[in-house]
Amino acid sequence: MDSGAFLRMQGISKRFGGTLALREVDLAAELGEVHALVGENGAGKSTLMNILSGALAPDSGVISLGAEPVTLSTPHQANRHGIRAVHQEFSLVPHLSIAENIFMGRLPTRGGGRLVIDWARAYERARALLDGLGFEGLDARARISSLSVSQQQVVEIAKALVEKPRVLILDEPSAVLSKDKLSVLFALIRRLRAERTLILYISHRFEEVFEIADRITVLRDGEAVGTVRRDAVGQNDLIRMMVGRSFEEIYPPRAAGLGGELLSVQGLGRAGEFRDIGFTLHRGEVLGLFGLVGSGRTALARSLFGAEPPATGSIRVDGRLLRPRTPREAVRAGISLVTEDRKRDGLVMHCTIRDNVSLASFSRMSRGIFLNRGLQESLVAEKARELALKPAQTGALVRTLSGGNQQKVILAKWLLCSTKVLLLDEPTRGVDIGAKVEIYRLINALAEAGVGVLLISSEMPEVLGMSDRILVMREGRLVGDLERKEASEERLLQLAAGVAPGPTATEAMA
Amino acid sequence: MNTTALSIGGFRARLKVRPSDLIFIAIFVVLILVSSLVSETFLTSRNLLNISRQIVTNGLISIGMLVVILTGGVDLSVGCTVALCGIMATGLQSSMAMPAAIGVALAVGLVIGGANGFLIARFKLQPFIVTLATMGVVRGATYVFSETPKSPVDPLFRSLLGGGFIGRMPTAPLIMIAFYILAWFFLNRTIPGRAIEAIGGNEEAVRLAGINVKAHLILAYMICGFFASTAGILLSSRLGIAQPSFGVGFELDAIAAVVIGGGIMGGGGGGAVGTLFGVLSLGVIDNLLNQFNVQSYYQQIVKGMIILAAVLPRRKK
Numbered sequence: 001m002d003s004g005a006f007l008r009m010q011g012i013s014k015r016f017g018g019t020l021a022l023r024e025v026d027l028a029a030e031l032g033e034v035h036a037l038v039g040e041n042g043a044g045k046s047t048l049m050n051i052l053s054g055a056l057a058p059d060s061g062v063i064s065l066g067a068e069p070v071t072l073s074t075p076h077q078a079n080r081h082g083i084r085a086v087h088q089e090f091s092l093v094p095h096l097s098i099a100e101n102i103f104m105g106r107l108p109t110r111g112g113g114r115l116v117i118d119w120a121r122a123y124e125r126a127r128a129l130l131d132g133l134g135f136e137g138l139d140a141r142a143r144i145s146s147l148s149v150s151q152q153q154v155v156e157i158a159k160a161l162v163e164k165p166r167v168l169i170l171d172e173p174s175a176v177l178s179k180d181k182l183s184v185l186f187a188l189i190r191r192l193r194a195e196r197t198l199i200l201y202i203s204h205r206f207e208e209v210f211e212i213a214d215r216i217t218v219l220r221d222g223e224a225v226g227t228v229r230r231d232a233v234g235q236n237d238l239i240r241m242m243v244g245r246s247f248e249e250i251y252p253p254r255a256a257g258l259g260g261e262l263l264s265v266q267g268l269g270r271a272g273e274f275r276d277i278g279f280t281l282h283r284g285e286v287l288g289l290f291g292l293v294g295s296g297r298t299a300l301a302r303s304l305f306g307a308e309p310p311a312t313g314s315i316r317v318d319g320r321l322l323r324p325r326t327p328r329e330a331v332r333a334g335i336s337l338v339t340e341d342r343k344r345d346g347l348v349m350h351c352t353i354r355d356n357v358s359l360a361s362f363s364r365m366s367r368g369i370f371l372n373r374g375l376q377e378s379l380v381a382e383k384a385r386e387l388a389l390k391p392a393q394t395g396a397l398v399r400t401l402s403g404g405n406q407q408k409v410i411l412a413k414w415l416l417c418s419t420k421v422l423l424l425d426e427p428t429r430g431v432d433i434g435a436k437v438e439i440y441r442l443i444n445a446l447a448e449a450g451v452g453v454l455l456i457s458s459e460m461p462e463v464l465g466m467s468d469r470i471l472v473m474r475e476g477r478l479v480g481d482l483e484r485k486e487a488s489e490e491r492l493l494q495l496a497a498g499v500a501p502g503p504t505a506t507e508a509m510a
Numbered sequence: 511m512n513t514t515a516l517s518i519g520g521f522r523a524r525l526k527v528r529p530s531d532l533i534f535i536a537i538f539v540v541l542i543l544v545s546s547l548v549s550e551t552f553l554t555s556r557n558l559l560n561i562s563r564q565i566v567t568n569g570l571i572s573i574g575m576l577v578v579i580l581t582g583g584v585d586l587s588v589g590c591t592v593a594l595c596g597i598m599a600t601g602l603q604s605s606m607a608m609p610a611a612i613g614v615a616l617a618v619g620l621v622i623g624g625a626n627g628f629l630i631a632r633f634k635l636q637p638f639i640v641t642l643a644t645m646g647v648v649r650g651a652t653y654v655f656s657e658t659p660k661s662p663v664d665p666l667f668r669s670l671l672g673g674g675f676i677g678r679m680p681t682a683p684l685i686m687i688a689f690y691i692l693a694w695f696f697l698n699r700t701i702p703g704r705a706i707e708a709i710g711g712n713e714e715a716v717r718l719a720g721i722n723v724k725a726h727l728i729l730a731y732m733i734c735g736f737f738a739s740t741a742g743i744l745l746s747s748r749l750g751i752a753q754p755s756f757g758v759g760f761e762l763d764a765i766a767a768v769v770i771g772g773g774i775m776g777g778g779g780g781g782a783v784g785t786l787f788g789v790l791s792l793g794v795i796d797n798l799l800n801q802f803n804v805q806s807y808y809q810q811i812v813k814g815m816i817i818l819a820a821v822l823p824r825r826k827k
Contacts, residue, residue, distance in 0.1 A: 055718060076720035091718045093711035095778045100704065105719035107701060115700050 012061030036213035053085035054078030082166030099126035251465030259283025268313035273299035274476035288467030334420030354394040404435020562683040565793035570741035574734030575764040582710040582777030583637030588738040590649040592757035596742035623735020627728030672748025694782035710777020
């Protein structure tokens, strides 16, 4: 690595419980450079940037700026060194105004003291800042909770640019930005680069990376695979660096053969979230559902599962009409949901594997109100063996498991209660590539056994690699129903973002 | 109050009141209307002054409770802080001058609040549990302290604070109003005030902005302790004595006032104006039910209903 670089991170390691999120990662970047960080979900990009911005402390490693070693143990210290970050999770206070969020921690004051806030100046400066950055049309007095997700992202970006930073970290800024705001952001990035700011840009969208980055560092499973110049690599090289294996190795082929109609949905709607949704799912089919954040994918899955009952339309499972008003009714009809946020609504973290796997099947392992411990143990152990769960002891606490194994616990729970329709919402979020492949194999095995799988994902390679057919959602409506062979990354994005096929992002920007 | 009725809009914008929170004004107006219709004595100046003196204790405690609720916490130890500080302000007058005794009582309030805040901020303990524990400790300490012999209090103590008048207005409500204005200014116009309000909305965002969250939490609980102590001093000064059984259940009245006035347990709502209306509403209800000689058991039932009526329209969808 070049020793003359402005920013150097050396030997950075970080462990979360049972998983090593970063292992001896090195990174070097220059002022006046747009340096992209790419990698799959869970590769460690965000963790590395959280360490640089002082939000997380590394377990080991050294960071230096301009050859000076620095300590960045709080966000405040990082700010003082001119490092600002736009995090993936919003750090906005919903019930406060745009201006107050932008100037959080440094609201302008009046008089000699630094106590009394000058609100008039705060609103004035916030408006001037937003206009200066190119984001006109936002009222600095508006509450954050009244803004769209895209507008909230703009506020996040403005917040990081109150004082011009030396190092600006953008963590997946485009994920929720509308198209026009994204082109404003790219113009802004070019301007900052010309003013010799170092921009660290996290993304997993190749088009963006190739458009904006000067150099690209690839992370895989918590390790830095390498840094390359943008003009020296192609997309395929990057993919190989990111996943470390070929397409066929990741997405194993499935013995084809669709069965009869299993799930049929017509005219399904829920106010403010989605409307007019209709599709069918066959036995043995993996149906992909792609859409950007906020497109209504998750709301749809939750409705099918009865967690938030649909207002209009009909659902049929095996031809029988189902009106799920609670998850209990959906589970009885054979529908299961693996949620997006497994820690929040998928697992009871402080309980054992055994308890979690049994949760939906207590009736199978009890007599009256008494649990048959022997039967429970044998049923759970059998599923654990099938899924190659690690550790194999069913008494282990779920909290201590890795992300991939936690996900297997959830799958085991639903397999145990004889699922017919499996709804998977981002099933591989935050698990490493090895566990990912295992989950893919499992999905294939389930489909081959006749289960119908609805695979919701925002990772295009995953949707394209796994699905027989792909549905696309945008703004609560179904806008595409594609056969596997007519789908491509470009086509999916066009449908999901609502742009006509035509000029590429680069041309549109020029 | 006239400006409120005349230009709700401008008033609302300036005082940062949400439309959905205006329920507290509705409740208050309805109460006043009902009261003046059913009771001949309600709108007499004697009765109104009476109410103003009766609400001082809850009024002061509620300011502190509001500050703590804005951070997303709660303080259950305010009732017994009222008792301990009231007893100290009177009891210590046998061994030191009156101002010194008041000073010690205020310092004790600050220390109790500081201890609550430190435990909550430093060890990330739940505010409910921490202040439940200090509630027991302080109540016990009050009984221990009250066993020492007392001498009569300085007559000035009564006439200046709780029993005093400025013109025709009793002193204590004026002190309370002054503190409300101060609290409004602190919460809306000062840097620490805004930080405290932001913590209740998204603590991580505040931390990432480089603001010292722990210090602000401790400050919030110290403010709460200070107001509980002030309430205790004024109460004992009005009555001329203090008893260790003072203040039982006061924390619930204060939480009720904050919540009726738009406060949200867990942070993200509430303000000085609303809280003042909450305090007034509870005061008017008490007064009215007393005039009709309604048993205090029924008073509690009515209060409970009003709290529910205030919270229901604001629930999350």
